[in-house]
Amino acid sequence: MPTTPRHPRSHRALPRVLAVAATAIALSAAVPATVAHAGPSGNVSPTNVAPGGRVSLNITGCGTKTGKASSRAFGDVWLTPGNAEATNLFGAATTFGNVSAGSHPVTFECGGPGGERVTVALNITPGAARGGLGGSVDAMSPGQIAAGGALVATALGAGAWFMRRRTGRAS
Incomplete structure (x- = not known):
């Protein structure tokens, strides 16, 4: 049975291949760690609201199942997870009716005290929140x-004319 000759360089290439593979594994393990520690990102919607108005609060990137949003405009609001992985935490708040107009910081905090924080701005516009029909009537x-x-008078007059005409035919 013929044997295949060994190449003299094949035993020297193996350590290089192993070194390249080890470097690739180390780099691939490091990349998700840096992405996971990118930090949280907070969002207030709408960003402009009148006193007494309602805002939605959202924070992503916490990695915890609890969070809190705080502001002088509405106080403290506990946020709840939007999915099983707790990548998004949600909540809602109603701004105080006597809050002053201007920019108010909203601080989002991941987990308990000492957790990662991010601050965004909420702008309180002058005037009262519209109620009733939701501001659809100005x-x-x-x-x-x-x-x-x-139009109302014409409709009432036409209705009275038809009713009178109808009773006149019945007799």
């Missing part, structure tokens, strides 16, 4: 009021 001009009144 002030009306006198012309719009007159046109609406004329």
